Amino acid sequence: MTEKGLLLVLSGPSGVGKGTVKSAIVKNKVFPFEYSVSMTTRQPRPGEINGKDYFFVTEERFKQAISQNELLEYNQYVNHYYGTPKAPVAKMLDEGKDVLLEIDVNGAQKVRQEMPDGVFIFLTPPDLHTLHTRLENRGTESEDVIMGRIKQARQEILVMQDYDYAVVNDTVANAVDHIKAIVEAEHVSVKRVIDTYRKMVKED
């Protein structure tokens, strides 16, 4: 009984620590998953291997990939394009492998449109979680600082509402534990397993 793999999308505000959390999952082999290899127009750095670290392509090829809808999401940083090719991700999911994407919130929004069955995890800054305490203890911080954080929190909450899970990154170990539980739970969710059972009992 091979079920489709899970597409795990790990995202959150910039600076929240997405890369560190992903590295901890990889390093400690928290659960097995496949990498998605990104496509980029930047030059390879020494030691980087085409097809393993990135697919290194020309800008012309990248723009073709965009226009032919070959990318789940893409972005431009410092004159270079970075994107996630759709076909290898779809193939790994069909083979029952879980795929982890660590991307920014704009990328995650695009992936949601392409792959609504994905598991979208929003990594939350710990001070959003503790903001209530700061609000209750007003006077210890300047009103400007508090108001600035409230404004930013409203933005974060607006983005968070399109995700499935909100994991506080208070410590990397806690965040990783929560993500592990999410993966285990999603693998036994009825919406993911019932088709396999249904196919089974039609085989007669």
Add this chain to the structure above:
Amino acid sequence: MTEKGLLLVLSGPSGVGKGTVKSAIVKNKVFPFEYSVSMTTRQPRPGEINGKDYFFVTEERFKQAISQNELLEYNQYVNHYYGTPKAPVAKMLDEGKDVLLEIDVNGAQKVRQEMPDGVFIFLTPPDLHTLHTRLENRGTESEDVIMGRIKQARQEILVMQDYDYAVVNDTVANAVDHIKAIVEAEHVSVKRVIDTYRKMVKED
């Protein structure tokens, strides 16, 4: 930031081992939760305490509870009524406590109507999970036995589709691990935590 507790409904076909799994969760303190005390018209057995083991009531009082919609679900076994009072469950959830109900599939269906936000876990017989192997190896078992199991499996799958999670009870330890992951994941699901964040940033 107190979020509402989770209502965990553990159910499944009779004989699947719901009681054993629940006992293992209690014994090993897998996660903290509150008991819901059932109401019954049967006589207390030696040592049973009213309000702790059960609320022991007359048939007249039980029928009043039914007609006044005081019960989440109820059932009749061997001339006695058993039911789950709604008010104490609602109170514990409001206090942020998780509540575990271990009930039969008819009871679970009624609870789903009353409390659609509950987390509904269907405990699956391991032979449903391994039925595909038996189907592939036809000839080692009589066709009647296989056909009977397929018919029963279809019923189980029909019931399962109204649940959130399907946990295979292959070993009690595995089932308990999965339920623990479900509880952890549900506690960080956006639909459960976002209201708390929203309330926080309106406090200015």
